[in-house]
Amino acid sequence: MIPTKEEWNNALEERHGKELHRAFSSATVAVCGLGGLGSNIAIALARAGVGRLILIDFDRVDITNLHRQQYKATQIGMYKTVALAENLKEIAPYISLEIHTERITEDNVLTLLKDADIICEAFDDAECKAMLMEIVLTEMRDKYLVAASGMAGLYDANRIKTRKVTSRFYLCGDEESDVADGIGLVSSRVMICAAHEAHTVLRILASNFEELRGKDNE
Amino acid sequence: MVKVNGEPLDIAGKTIAEYLATTNYDMKRIATELNGDIIPKATYADTVLKDGDSIEIVSFVGGG
Numbered sequence: 378m379i380p381t382k383e384e385w386n387n388a389l390e391e392r393h394g395k396e397l398h399r400a401f402s403s404a405t406v407a408v409c410g411l412g413g414l415g416s417n418i419a420i421a422l423a424r425a426g427v428g429r430l431i432l433i434d435f436d437r438v439d440i441t442n443l444h445r446q447q448y449k450a451t452q453i454g455m456y457k458t459v460a461l462a463e464n465l466k467e468i469a470p471y472i473s474l475e476i477h478t479e480r481i482t483e484d485n486v487l488t489l490l491k492d493a494d495i496i497c498e499a500f501d502d503a504e505c506k507a508m509l510m511e512i513v514l515t516e517m518r519d520k521y522l523v524a525a526s527g528m529a530g531l532y533d534a535n536r537i538k539t540r541k542v543t544s545r546f547y548l549c550g551d552e553e554s555d556v557a558d559g560i561g562l563v564s565s566r567v568m569i570c571a572a573h574e575a576h577t578v579l580r581i582l583a584s585n586f587e588e589l590r591g592k593d594n595e
Numbered sequence: 596m597v598k599v600n601g602e603p604l605d606i607a608g609k610t611i612a613e614y615l616a617t618t619n620y621d622m623k624r625i626a627t628e629l630n631g632d633i634i635p636k637a638t639y640a641d642t643v644l645k646d647g648d649s650i651e652i653v654s655f656v657g658g659g
Contacts, residue, residue: 414659503624503655510626510653514633529658542653543631556658567659 382471389426398426400582407431407493409481409509411457413562414525415499416447417571418578419461423469425579430465430472431493432458435480445564481505486512490520495578498524499571501556514546523577527551528570530559537566539573547581549573598649607646612639615652625654 380388390398404427408415411434419430434457438448452460458476465472477489481500486509490496496517498509506524513522527550528537536551550570556562596603599614606614611627611634627634628651634642644650 410659412659499659501657501659503621503657506655506659507624507626507653510655511633511635514626515635524655525659526653526655527658529656542651543628543633546628546633548653550656552654553656554658555656562658 379470385469385471393426397583400585401426401579402428404494404582405429405431405492406578407433407490407496408499409433409490409497410499410501410505411436411446411461412442412499412501413445413564413567414528414571414574415497416457416461417568418497418499418575419465420447420468421572421575422578423465423472425575426469427578427582428473429475431475431477431490432461433477433479433481433489434458435478445562445567481509483508483512487516490517493520495521495523495581497574497578498522499574503555510546514543518545521545521547521581523547523549523574523581525549525570525574527554528567529554529556529562530566531563532566534566534569537569537573539577547577549577596646597644600651607644607648609644610640611642611644611650614644614650615639618652620652620654624656625652627652 406422406427408419411432436457438452438455438457438460440453448460456478458478462474462476496513498506500506510524513520526548532554539547539549542548597606630649
């Protein structure tokens, strides 16, 4: 039996407190790319009680994705947007999901991301990462961007870090280990980097809420 | 002096494009921040670095 929406919210409120739960549940976060980073980021945010996710990816689930991405063997061939929405609804039945099964380009990025408070870059391709960063940070100045660079291989897990580059831009990863070198991506290390991104999102939401609370007390 | 990724370099007077041409960065994989603001690639050739500027070049690697 799936719990009622009230039971669901009560459980999260008990865990996080009423105000923090409100900060998480009223947020809209976009996840750009639903591979090893994006699928793990979305699941972490859904579990934490983030209210609305915008999920964007053009690709379908492939057998070669299953070693690191949060899909199931039964979902091979499905669009990642559809498969991840299915998995997220099983985890967090009352989450609001907006899915876009298309490639993010310079031409549609402003439209796709306009409702997001925070944007997670979770692409595979380095040029796409740089493109999203430039557009979001120059043309969508009210948004936060959390991006990732460098999480491939079996290198030390502790080299993956979160760095605040500007007031609205955070970069997660070791900034070195390229997927093109060595053995490619390994689930545990990608999950660490995804967890850095998801955690940064929650910290931004929590700090905004603390800023608001500070103002309320003045 | 201009700080580039924390390192002081004697490049005041050069544009961002002129400085980048002396490096090995892949232009398609980078984004550049100058004194806290991201600079669009289209303006690299018009943005002159001044003494005391701080510039950070974020270079992405693939994987995700």
